[in-house]
Amino acid sequence: MMWRPIFFELSAQALDLRLFLTQCLTDTAVRPQMEVLSRRRRRMSKLTVDSNLLAEIRHRVDLREPNAQAVESVAFMMSQHYDVENKAGPFECVVDSATGVGKTYILAGLIEYLAGIDNPARNFLILTPGRTIRDKTIRNFTPGDYKSITGTMRSEPVIVTAENFNSPSVAAAIKNTSRTKIYIFTVQALTSQTGDGRETHDYQEFLGASLYEWLGNLHDLVILADEHHCYRGPAFSRTIKNLKPEVVVGVTATPASADEELVVYRYPLAQAIEDEYVKMPVLVARKDDRSDDRTKLLDGVTLLHHKERMSEAWAAENGRIPVRPVMLVIAQTIDDAKAYRDILDSEAFDDGKWIGKTLLVHSQLTGEEKEKALADLDAVEDPDSPVRIILSIGMLKEGWDVKNVYVIASMRASVSEVLTEQTLGRGMRLPYGSYTGEQMLDTVEVLAHERYEALLAKRNTLTQQMIDHRILTEIRTTGEGTKVARKKTFEAESSFHFKETPSATTEEQRTDSQDKIRSLEERLKETEDRTVDIPHEEQTHLPLPFREQIEIPYVQRVAQPQPISLNQVHDMKPFEDLGKALTHEAGDTLTRTVLKSKSGKIRGHRAEDTVEALFLDTPLETSRNGLIKHVMKIRGVEQRANELRAAGSIVDTVIGAMGGSASQNLSAYFERAAKRLAAQVTDQLRDFASTSVTFGEEVRLATLKAPRKARRRHEPNHENTFERSLAYNGWQKGAYEYAWFDSSPEYKAAGAIDADENVVVWARLHRGDIPITWTQEGREYNPDLVVIEEIDGVRTCWLVETKMNKEMLSADVLAKKKAARTWSNTVNHSGQVSGKWKYLLLSEDDVNDAAGSWAQMKDFGQ
Structure with a gap:
């Protein structure tokens, strides 16, 4: 939460006096109220989040x-930082949200929340990496602008x-403690005292300080x-330290790896595409050997022609103003860009259809030529804009994105370079x-x-550009x-796949270096007995005779080539959703169209009478x-x-979700259900042919007695510390x-398992x-623990x-998680084991938050 500082209740005259005193006193003497705030924080011990306000802002x-989830995640983790953990400021975090989803709305949501809570913040500083994004952001937050x-x-x-901070009206607003202010500056304007930063560091009479010093003396600065990824460096860190903000929130689509621990919310591009918040990328390549510049540009404008015709037809049909598609051509040098422009501007290229429709933008433009280019660039979305092709030399990166870019041609870069956000x-x-829908x-x-074949060879590289994981903040x-507020991770997989199956890799093709690879975890387990307490006499332990024996199933990996x-189907929720989606009233009405003639023309009309459809009453077992x-x-x-048993398990999940109407629904809509079920299974299996492990059908059971x-x-x-x-x-x-352990989470988990009344027996697993x-x-790897529990007569x-x-x-x-779940499914569907095998992955937060409860660990884990 935010706290309204004591001096905010003072008058403007008292505020000027305070600023004067601030300049005269030492840093340790000027912030006595911060100690008050710190003491107030230390009295807090629980999450303090205005859920009603968050819901109202969302709507x-x-x-x-x-x-909305990004705003909520910041609010939860900020309260966790200040109210639960009693940490000192600033609270710093990063929101990683895919380009095109609307990061500006995240900023607006955060401002609305922090300005709307009981002790509001009134001062928000938005930093941008350059003037392009700064000017775009100013327009976004300027009432009346068409991009506002x-x-x-409500704030x-x-x-x-x-440009306006020292104008009389804005100067008065800055000093008005009841008004919400958004300061929008480039990062250079604050990190440097020269150039763009000179004015912010100059003394301002109406403030009694420079704007930079004024911001540094605010106690509610956000x-x-x-x-945010553009600000890695000592100058930015020094600026944050000098400004002493309460909260720092970085927003980016490509966070720096060094800031990974700061990420409180992640919404990756793969998920944005699946949720249909952004366009679907389509890779275009040729199967012939032509790769010259003219051919590539012709391919680009051919796509523009098709998209323009489709846009005009769809807009006319739906009563919308048609969007005019634009192509972005990315060159490596200015000379290259000029050469591409000359090709496009010639009569010999596509019958001269693109003459006068190109716009060249690069960093060496100056004066009126630069101003005109920037104005034309800003107007690209205008239906009256003549620009259809934009040529850029790496200038249009962060902060420039328009809705009507429909084709991207990166003329020299490989596709893996193009597929970055x-x-x-x-x-x-x-x-x-x-x-x-088109x-x-x-x-x-x-x-x-x-070429097309080259793309296929790079399929893993390409999909990795879009595969990522999600991070959400949950209250547990x-x-x-x-x-408490905790970050939770979810895997998100790209929906783009290449259908071609890669050539098989045999066991003989492995290199000696691959055979010698070991993870750090495996190396620790290999050497644990040689690295701890060597002076102690070696002791041997066998399974206790009065404890139930643990029967372990063993299966063999299927070697390449692999079916x-x-x-490998792990996620059952889509099949539960499918079952619910297929639940309809059996005997739906027939769609009947009556053909009538009028003025010599035949038109179709809905029939007046309703006819109920009949359905065949098929036994449920037959449908199954x-x-x-x-x-x-x-x-x-x-x-x-x-495999047959695995198929039965999947089908039973769908039928179970359909409930009591399963028999009637499958009788009426069997073909629809079968088609969608097969499609869903195929989607989950599509990536596994080249990336995952399968196991043989034969299962060998052996008692754990090593x-x-x-x-x-x-x-x-x-009962002691680990x-x-x-x-x-x-x-x-x-x-x-x-039993002995490699880590504190293992030790704590074992304690919770041992204390649970439903656990029959467990063991710490060794290599x-x-x-x-x-x-x-x-x-190979070995999980940490094996646990046998029995609840209501059912063993897990x-x-x-x-x-x-x-x-x-x-x-x-x-x-490893993916392989272990495939292993569990293989064992469960073998027909040779009693009880059901499951895999549970626990983070240290999952273990700590469960506070000794095995039941809660199962709820928290993955």
Whole structure:
């Protein structure tokens, strides 16, 4: 939360006196009230978030779902910082939101929230990396401008810029403590005392200080850093330190890797495309060998022709003003750009259709030529603009994006360079505000320099540009009953796939270097007995005879070439959603159209009488078997018993979601259900053919009885603080008398598991106990714990893996999780095990927040 500082209740005259005293006193003497605020913070102990205000802002400002979630995440984590953890200011975080989704609305939502809470902030500083974004932001927050978004903002902010801050009306507003101010400046205007920064560092008589010093003496300053990734450097850090803000929020689509810990919300491009908030990128390449500049430009304008015709037809049909498609050509040098312009401006190119329709923009433009180019660029969205092709030399990156960019041609860069958000983002905004249903209008074409076959060879590189994970902030109640805000990660996968299957890689093709690769985790486990407590005498432990034995299933990885497997279908929620979506009243009405003649023309009309459709009453088991057959017919699925059981599990999920109407609905809509089910399964399997591991059908069961050997000090109980050098006793349900651990989360998780009344037996797993192959090269890993629990007569066998927070999103951890879930599905569908095997991935926050509750760990984990 924000606090309204004491001096905000003073008059303007007293404020001037305070500024004078500020200049005379030392830094330690001028902020006594900050100590008061700090003491006030220390008295806080719970989350203080105005949920009603957040909901009202979401509705009033009409925030898209991801933008509303971003604002909420900042509010939750700010309160966690100040109110729960009692930390000193500033609270600093980063919002990572895909280009084109509307980062400016996130800024507006944050301003509305922080200016609307009980103790509001009145001073917001928006920093931009350059004048282009600064000018765009000023327009966004200037009432009356056609690009303004302030119509729904109740805070009615006064916009303060380098051009107006010392004008009489704005100067009065700056000193008015009841008015909300938005200061919009380039970062250079504050980090430097020369050039753009000279005016902000000059003494201003009406303030009694420079604007920079004035901002530094505000106790409710909120800094909103647009394109935050541009500010990595000592000058920005020094500026933040000098301004002493309460809150710093960075907003960007490409955060610096060093700022990953600051990210409180992430909405990646893959998710934005799936949710239809931005255009779908389409890669365009040629199957022939032609890659000259003229051919590429001809391909680009050919696409423009098609898109223009489609836009005009759709707009006429829907009563909209047609959007005129534009192509962005990205050159590497000014000379290259001029050469492309000469090609486009010639009669010999496309019959001269593009003469006078190009705009060249580069950094060496000066004077009137530059002003005209910038004015033409700003008017590109205007239907009357003659500009149809923009040629740029890396100048149009952050901060410039218009809705009608429909084609991007990067003339020299490889496609992997083009598919970055700095470049691709220039064409992601939706021209009509939402999807039209016409694919040609809902896509942005990316002209690749590579041939089609070259793109296929790079398929992994291309999809990785769009594959990312989401970060949301959730409120959870810990085992101690305290509400806390925590970051939670979700995998988000791109919906773009290449259908061609890569050539198989055999075991013999592995190199010696690949065979020798080991993760840090594996290296630690290999050497743990050699690195801790060597002086202690080695002790051997066998499973306790009075504890129930743990039966471990073992399966073998299928070597390349690898078929897909239905056991790789991990996410069942889409199938639950499908079942609910397929639930309709059986016996729907027939659609009947009567053909009538009038004035010699035949027209169709809806029939006046309603006729109910009849349906065939098919037994549910017959429908179920039919759906299983459709799943088994999916290309690549082998006709094996294990796969058949996996198909049955998927089908049962759909039927279960349909509830009591399943029989009637499947009787009436079987073909529709079968088609959509097969499509959903295919979507989940599409990526696995080249990236994941499958396991054979044969399952071998063996009792866990391997001896445990350790040279370390043996503790009689496990009630002490965790030490990696200790072996702990005192377990009530452990398969072995003693257990030792690699990390504190493992140790705490074991304590919670051992104390749970539903747990039958558990064991700390060692190398080789349950080796799960997680790469095609044959690399193996062992989860941390195996847990057998029984609830209401139903047994569940858990494989538990714990990780530090910072490791949760590593590629290795995600790949291991995927392999372990495929392993679990394979075992469960083998027909050879009792109970159901599941995999649980826990972060250190998940373990700590559960406060000793195994039940809550299962709820928190992935």
